[in-house]
Amino acid sequence: MNLEKIKIESYLEGKLPLQPELTAVPSDEELEAAEAEFDSLVAQARSQAPAEAGLQPARRASLRVRAWAGLSFIAAASVILAFILWPQSHSVVQPMPSASTAAPVLANNTASVVSESDTHAVADDCAKDAAAESRLKSLPPTSVQGAALAEAAPVSQANTKRGVEQQEPAQQKDVPNDYHAAELAAIEAETLAALSAVEAEVLQEAVEAQQQALATCNSPNQPS
Amino acid sequence: MAHNITGCYALFYCMAPAEFSPIALKLRPRLMALGLSFFGDEEAAEDAAQEALLRLWTAWQGLPAEEDAERLAVRLTKHACIDAKRRMHTELLVPMANKTTKTEASQTTAADMLQEREMREAVVQAVSHLRPSERRLWTMFAEAQMETTQIAAATGIDVRTVSAMLSSARRKIKNELKKGGWL
Numbered sequence: 001m002n003l004e005k006i007k008i009e010s011y012l013e014g015k016l017p018l019q020p021e022l023t024a025v026p027s028d029e030e031l032e033a034a035e036a037e038f039d040s041l042v043a044q045a046r047s048q049a050p051a052e053a054g055l056q057p058a059r060r061a062s063l064r065v066r067a068w069a070g071l072s073f074i075a076a077a078s079v080i081l082a083f084i085l086w087p088q089s090h091s092v093v094q095p096m097p098s099a100s101t102a103a104p105v106l107a108n109n110t111a112s113v114v115s116e117s118d119t120h121a122v123a124d125d126c127a128k129d130a131a132a133e134s135r136l137k138s139l140p141p142t143s144v145q146g147a148a149l150a151e152a153a154p155v156s157q158a159n160t161k162r163g164v165e166q167q168e169p170a171q172q173k174d175v176p177n178d179y180h181a182a183e184l185a186a187i188e189a190e191t192l193a194a195l196s197a198v199e200a201e202v203l204q205e206a207v208e209a210q211q212q213a214l215a216t217c218n219s220p221n222q223p224s
Numbered sequence: 225m226a227h228n229i230t231g232c233y234a235l236f237y238c239m240a241p242a243e244f245s246p247i248a249l250k251l252r253p254r255l256m257a258l259g260l261s262f263f264g265d266e267e268a269a270e271d272a273a274q275e276a277l278l279r280l281w282t283a284w285q286g287l288p289a290e291e292d293a294e295r296l297a298v299r300l301t302k303h304a305c306i307d308a309k310r311r312m313h314t315e316l317l318v319p320m321a322n323k324t325t326k327t328e329a330s331q332t333t334a335a336d337m338l339q340e341r342e343m344r345e346a347v348v349q350a351v352s353h354l355r356p357s358e359r360r361l362w363t364m365f366a367e368a369q370m371e372t373t374q375i376a377a378a379t380g381i382d383v384r385t386v387s388a389m390l391s392s393a394r395r396k397i398k399n400e401l402k403k404g405g406w407l
Contacts, residue, residue, distance in 0.1 A: 019344075023368045035302045
């Protein structure tokens with residue numbers, strides 16, 4: 001046991017090799033056989049992967065990392081570019097136009113709305129007024145009829161004026177077209193209601209006046 | 225190729241031990257490239273290059289010229305690569321038989337032979353507990369009897385780091401042998 005202990009201590013000091021096979025040099029035959037096998041295996045590996053044959057693994061890995069980094073950069077740049085360009089063409093919320101660009105658009109919109117709907121309504125109202133006036137003119141003139149005409153004329157003129165005046169601020173304000181359309185529709189409805197009420201009242205009064213006139217003419221007690 | 229070191233200096237010029245370090249430093253990148261072209265793995269290539277330089281050191285003083293040293297180093301690296309590849313596939317350990325132990329064992333009794341064999345197995349077992357990097361350095365130190373400067377040249381590690389790693393490896397082997405009752 002003492003002998004083994006001495007040998008171990010010598011071994012630990014690096015003075016006594018215990019595994020000489022680890023440092024033995026192979027024979028010439030072994031070296032030649034290993035060399036031939038090595039060369040054939042390397043040539044075989046290079047023929048299987050000719051593109052990467054000359055590259056070392058570290059170089060290959062760095063090339064792969066660079067390729068992935070490049071692809072990631074391109075993808076990120078594309079996403080950012082798409083995000084920047086998106087609101088200009090496909091925004092969910094329509095941006096408010098500036099005063100310079102909105103003016104012609106609003107003018108066109110207002111002109112079309114007024115010319116197509118409101119102008120027709122005002123023209124219809126005027127035609128109705130003219131018809132009622134002609135009917136009243138065909139009747140005998142009374143103080144009530146005159147008052148009704150006097151009352152109806154300013155209302156019609158006022159409604160017509162309101163409809164015309166409505167075009168001017170609509171062209172100046174930078175507000176959505178829907179708001180103008182709704183306001184114009186409300187004005188139109190209000191105008192029609194007022195006109196129909198006045199027309200009904202005038203007709204009623206005309207009928208009453210005619211009945212009174214007939215009654216007066218047919219009365220036997222009244223002197224001719 | 226002759227590897228007989230005895231009488232080399234007397235008959236013709238042989239490589240001096242001091243020449244090993246600079247030539248090993250110069251050869252290392254070439255041997256590493258060879259290992260990398262074969263394995264594609266830096267650690268396996270490092271193993272092959274170090275094993276080749278360790279065996280080159282064994283044959284060093286029998287080599288006539290630097291060109292022979294370079295040629296032998298390349299062949300030893302290729303052999304180490306093939307050997308490592310075979311070990312990976314078969315997972316068989318190299319048997320411990322060698323001529324010197326046989327000649328020594330023939331002069332001793334059967335009990336002494338048995339006890340020495342057990343001691344060698346205990347040492348091998350203790351060395352196997354080292355990390356691979358420590359094991360390579362320890363093999364160069366204990367088996368090839370290389371100096372720290374030569375080990376540093378062969379491994380590419382700083383001399384002070386080599387000394388520290390050797391001290392650590394020695395302490396670990398001692399502890400393992402103490403556990404087995406050998407010290």
